[in-house]
Amino acid sequence: DAKTTQPNSMESNEEEPVHLPCNHSTISGTDYIHWYRQLPSQGPEYVIHGLTSNVNNRMASLAIAEDRKSSTLILHRATLRDAAVYYCILRGDTDKLIFGTGTRLQVFP
């Protein structure tokens, strides 16, 4: 499975935008880029995914570099409830997800 690299932690203030980066230089042509987050004491939850084009949903936006070697998860206005560990995962031909260490996002009031 191709690997991803994320910063260990990031900080934000409430109501500010947050850009969470992810590097995946060994991504293959069929790998989808998935983002999940894990709130304290809960299981991971799906945030967004994409292949080549940028994607938007009610939770976040995903910006994918033209060469697909990196991507950025964008939270447009962080809230305290967005404090979580965010995982960037490459999903290939199988259904399984292999989690890395993720980015721990702290949001300050």
Place this chain on the structure above:
Amino acid sequence: DAGVIQSPRHEVTEMGQEVTLRCKPISGHNSLFWYRQTMMRGLELLIYFNNNVPIDDSGMPEDRFSAKMPNASFSTLKIQPSEPRDSAVYFCASTKTGTNSPLHFGNGTRLTVT
């Protein structure tokens, strides 16, 4: 939709005892996954099933661990005998195969082996 249901939420047992964790996937999902999470090792995939058949069990730590899926609506993860190092949060997840659909996770079972 009740989501993925895991039981029990918490389990405390003594070393050497058998432990059985249970999972009910979302109706209509045909892939099921068992994960384990610890501070040291993060989230690890233990095993996953497709249409009730184990597809990849390479993450199962050792023979003390076994998983079954007797039907589409139920799976178990058994540890026998349990050891203190098995203490972790165990998550079950399900999805529809081959559609790039998201995985839906349960709330986990926190296992403590003393």
